[in-house]
Amino acid sequence: MPIEKIHGCIGCENCVKACPTDVIRMDPESEQAYIAYQQDCQICHLCRLSCPVDAITLTPDKAMLPTTSWG
Amino acid sequence: MSNDKDDKIQEGVTRRDVLKAGAYTAAALAVPLVVNTGSRVEAALSEPVRRADLLIIGSGFAGTFAALEARKQGLSVLMVDKGVVGWSGMSPWASDSRPFDPTIYDRNEWQENMAMNTEYVNDRKWLDIFMDESLDIFHTLHEMGAHNTRPFERGTVVFRRELENAGVSIVERTMITSLLDDENGKICGAVGFTYDDSAEPSKAVVLRADAVIQCTGAGSYKSPGFPIWGQTFDGDALAFEAGAKIVGKEFNDTHPTFANAPAAAYEGWRWAQSVKGAYVMVGPPGKLEGGLTLNNALGVFQNGVNRQIGGGPGGEAPPKAGEVRPESPEIKANRKYLGKGYLSQPDLILDLGGPPEGATEDAGLGHRVGGATAGMGVHKSEGVFCSDYSCAADGVEGLYAAGDALGSMLCGSLYPGRGFSSYGSAIQGRIAARHAVEYVKNLASRPKINKQQIEEKLTQMWAPRNVEQGYSPEWITATLQNTMTPLHILYIKDPRRLDGALASIEFLRNHCVPKMIARDGHELRMAHEAKNMLLNAEMKLRSGLFRKESRGTHVREDYPARNDKEWHCWVTIQKDKEGMRLGKHMLPEEWKPSKNKSYRENYPREFPGEDAFLANNPDWLS
Numbered sequence: 001m002p003i004e005k006i007h008g009c010i011g012c013e014n015c016v017k018a019c020p021t022d023v024i025r026m027d028p029e030s031e032q033a034y035i036a037y038q039q040d041c042q043i044c045h046l047c048r049l050s051c052p053v054d055a056i057t058l059t060p061d062k063a064m065l066p067t068t069s070w071g
Numbered sequence: 072m073s074n075d076k077d078d079k080i081q082e083g084v085t086r087r088d089v090l091k092a093g094a095y096t097a098a099a100l101a102v103p104l105v106v107n108t109g110s111r112v113e114a115a116l117s118e119p120v121r122r123a124d125l126l127i128i129g130s131g132f133a134g135t136f137a138a139l140e141a142r143k144q145g146l147s148v149l150m151v152d153k154g155v156v157g158w159s160g161m162s163p164w165a166s167d168s169r170p171f172d173p174t175i176y177d178r179n180e181w182q183e184n185m186a187m188n189t190e191y192v193n194d195r196k197w198l199d200i201f202m203d204e205s206l207d208i209f210h211t212l213h214e215m216g217a218h219n220t221r222p223f224e225r226g227t228v229v230f231r232r233e234l235e236n237a238g239v240s241i242v243e244r245t246m247i248t249s250l251l252d253d254e255n256g257k258i259c260g261a262v263g264f265t266y267d268d269s270a271e272p273s274k275a276v277v278l279r280a281d282a283v284i285q286c287t288g289a290g291s292y293k294s295p296g297f298p299i300w301g302q303t304f305d306g307d308a309l310a311f312e313a314g315a316k317i318v319g320k321e322f323n324d325t326h327p328t329f330a331n332a333p334a335a336a337y338e339g340w341r342w343a344q345s346v347k348g349a350y351v352m353v354g355p356p357g358k359l360e361g362g363l364t365l366n367n368a369l370g371v372f373q374n375g376v377n378r379q380i381g382g383g384p385g386g387e388a389p390p391k392a393g394e395v396r397p398e399s400p401e402i403k404a405n406r407k408y409l410g411k412g413y414l415s416q417p418d419l420i421l422d423l424g425g426p427p428e429g430a431t432e433d434a435g436l437g438h439r440v441g442g443a444t445a446g447m448g449v450h451k452s453e454g455v456f457c458s459d460y461s462c463a464a465d466g467v468e469g470l471y472a473a474g475d476a477l478g479s480m481l482c483g484s485l486y487p488g489r490g491f492s493s494y495g496s497a498i499q500g501r502i503a504a505r506h507a508v509e510y511v512k513n514l515a516s517r518p519k520i521n522k523q524q525i526e527e528k529l530t531q532m533w534a535p536r537n538v539e540q541g542y543s544p545e546w547i548t549a550t551l552q553n554t555m556t557p558l559h560i561l562y563i564k565d566p567r568r569l570d571g572a573l574a575s576i577e578f579l580r581n582h583c584v585p586k587m588i589a590r591d592g593h594e595l596r597m598a599h600e601a602k603n604m605l606l607n608a609e610m611k612l613r614s615g616l617f618r619k620e621s622r623g624t625h626v627r628e629d630y631p632a633r634n635d636k637e638w639h640c641w642v643t644i645q646k647d648k649e650g651m652r653l654g655k656h657m658l659p660e661e662w663k664p665s666k667n668k669s670y671r672e673n674y675p676r677e678f679p680g681e682d683a684f685l686a687n688n689p690d691w692l693s
Contacts, residue, residue, distance in 0.1 A: 002334065017154070017155035017157075017158050018155075018158045018223075018227075019154075020154050020158075020159070020300030020301035020302075021293075021300070021301050022244075022266060022267070022301075022593050022596060025267065025269040026269055026270070027269070028269060028270040036269070036593070037593055039545070040293075040593075040597075042293070042295065042298060042299070042300070042334070042336055043295075043334050043335055043336050043337055044298040044300065044336055044337055045336075045337040045344065046158070046223055049221075049223060049344065050158075050223070050227065058337075060332040060334070060335030060337075060338055060436060061332055061334070061335075062295055062332075062334035062335075064295065064334075064549070065545060065546070065549045067549060067550070067553055068546070070542065070546065071542065071543055071545070071546030071549075
């Protein structure tokens with residue numbers, strides 16, 4: 001699990017701006033950030049570092065895509 | 072130029088208009104608007120065409136310093152970024168510096184050390200420029216307040232404010248996919264798309280300018296384990312397709328990561344990201360120490376993986392937690408500079424060399440393993456080639472590059488130690504802007520865009536959204552990683568293995584990329600990134616095959632020795648009808664290693680099998 005959860009988001013969008021790989025998006029209805037493309041998280045921690053309320057949890061582990069013959 | 076007719080191509084068009092107009096009447100609006108995703112049909116709108124005198128792609132150190140310089144000289148500037156301006160380009164090492172102070176350092180010592188460490192294919196004139204300008208960058212950053220920030224805050228707090236105050240127009244979360252040129256081949260803009268389609272569909276973005284500076288950084292194959300951010304060699308791909316020469320692809324970065332959690336990028340660099348202030352490397356670059364050498368990979372190649380201690384970037388094991396090591400000769404020698412010149416300034420974080428404090432052996436995540444940055448080249452030594460120090464791309468008019476997007480070869484065949492990258496980018500950003508400003512001011516007439524060309528490029532850009540059955544960018548990326556990352560492809564090279572990998576990469580490029588599918592804006596970005604990474608992979612394999620010697624981070628099992636007669640050169644790549652044309656750019660005779668010293672004195676690092684190879688090939692060095 002790379003970025004694991006966002007809990008207690010205040011909707012400032014800092015994490016969306018900080019993420020270099022477009023993992024986090026804003027939900028237009030709830031106006032909160034959510035993890036949209038977890039697989040592309042590089043565990044760089046920029047989202048966590050820029051979150052003013054420490055709402056983001058990351059872990060060091062990440063599962064890579066298994067190799068298949070086509071996909 | 073806001074009244075320019077072309078600016079009105081998309082003005083006033085709303086999504087509702089497009090939906091009402093229906094799918095194919097969109098052609099009347101000059102840019103294709105319809106994206107068909109199988110069962111889903113949605114309209115992808117175009118933003119109004121925007122224009123400025125100068126377009127800068129990327130907003131890290133190079134882009135920021137380029138934009139500020141161009142604004143100072145009176146040009147209007149559009150800055151476009153794949154991420155968000157202020158957040159982009161701020162690596163954990165954004166605090167690192169090694170400014171040259173002529174009152175305390177010896178120019179010749181820097182030149183000689185750098186040449187030996189990077190194996191004599193570094194650009195000595197760029198190092199001169201670095202030595203001329205780096206202290207000014209230091210003072211400029213200090214005045215901006217950058218020395219009171221952590222690395223990523225340099226962008227979010229300082230650079231963003233400076234750019235906004237300077238009146239730079241900003242376009243964000245936009246991936247650029249093609250450059251535009253006029254009927255004479257002069258670069259005059261770029262096209263791309265907004266990938267964040269959470270609130271509204273992706274839109275085409277058309278940006279016009281009289282010149283373009285690429286500050287797009289480097290790239291890697293998105294390998295887990297290194298915070299390379301969103302960099303995927305986008306600048307190389309844009310420039311190559313536009314006809315520019317690319318250089319330096321046979322050399323590699325060698326950062327390691329951890330065996331038990333190889334994707335835990337941050338754990339390896341936690342100390343660097345938390346540094347607050349000006350982190351200054353004291354002393355000249357090392358002759359042999361401090362660089363990102365191949366030592367670790369060569370050790371693994373010869374002896375297998377050392378699962379007990381692993382090794383740092385150059386092969387040395389970082390200290391264990393709490394371990395205090397005896398002071399190295401390098402650190403002892405650098406003590407003499409303390410308190411002198413700019414180093415007497417208070418509040419600097421001074422690093423005398425050796426593994427940085429706070430970097431522990433394994434962070435609890437197992438031994439060190441290689442390949443964290445697979446695909447990344449040497450900072451400042453891969454990218455758009457410029458032969459005259461203007462940062463103008465060889466082969467194309469109106470295109471400039473700076474920072475890691477420019478193959479300035481400042482660092483030759485391996486990164487010689489920390490402190491050159493961010494400052495090198497800042498220096499080159501300013502130089503690129505000065506020359507681009509001069510170019511724009513001297514243009515006899517503004518380059519005219521070709522609407523048909525824009526339509527074609529936008530059609531190509533949206534293509535993966537229109538494929539109904541195809542390969543996913545994720546699968547292509549994973550297959551690319553599996554092909555290129557291993558030790559015996561990227562680091563320890565052999566022509567049969569390089570050819571084998573090339574055949575696989577060519578299949579992906581020729582067969583799979585045209586059938587790549589993107590189901591949303593995120594995947595469209597992934598698709599273009601995969602295409603750019605594959606182009607880079609082919610460049611790396613072809614350059615690796617072309618350079619028939621070993622040097623720095625380029626090692627050939629069949630030619631395990633340096634050959635200054637044939638290969639004291641840079642390898643350039645340019646697009647031609649056959650695909651890629653490779654060439655040699657020979658270097659000045661006076662940059663070659665000393666004739667008064669022995670081969671081994673000039674090249675103290677020994678490649679496996681090198682001495683035996685030289686003994687069996689007596690003509691090699693003659």
